[in-house]
Amino acid sequence: MDAAPKMCTDIVKGPQFLDTAKFPQIVFRSEKIRMTGAKTFEILGTLDLHGVSRPLTLTGTYNGGYPGMPDMDPHARIGFSAHGAFKRSDFGIAYGVPAPGTTMGVGDLIDVTIEAEFSGPSLTTTAGKSH
Numbered sequence: 001m002d003a004a005p006k007m008c009t010d011i012v013k014g015p016q017f018l019d020t021a022k023f024p025q026i027v028f029r030s031e032k033i034r035m036t037g038a039k040t041f042e043i044l045g046t047l048d049l050h051g052v053s054r055p056l057t058l059t060g061t062y063n064g065g066y067p068g069m070p071d072m073d074p075h076a077r078i079g080f081s082a083h084g085a086f087k088r089s090d091f092g093i094a095y096g097v098p099a100p101g102t103t104m105g106v107g108d109l110i111d112v113t114i115e116a117e118f119s120g121p122s123l124t125t126t127a128g129k130s131h
Helices: 006-013
Strands: 027-035 042-049 050-067 077-085 109-122
Touching: 006 077
Parallel strands: none
Antiparallel strands: 027 042, 042 050, 050 077, 077 109
């Protein structure tokens, strides 16, 4: 919501939605990773949101790695993506959820997307010097 008007962010942060004064953190704790393919996996964990803890499973993908290149770009990298979804009403945030059979309101389903890249230390030369 970086470009949203202040009025909108105040509503989302306020007691009708996230109530950030009372619940300042949203935390996902991974508990297990299960490989589902050569480059795919599930991340099983718990989402703590709005004073409620519930299980959440994210589907992940290994996007590849890069070992680094001496004298050019010596930092190794590895990338991952993860996706999941949950209903905000399951966490006690039901304000504005459309009544059954209607579409007027604010959707209940929240999509989560994580794009992560991790970089390692510089490669070293055979003489032990960093580049």
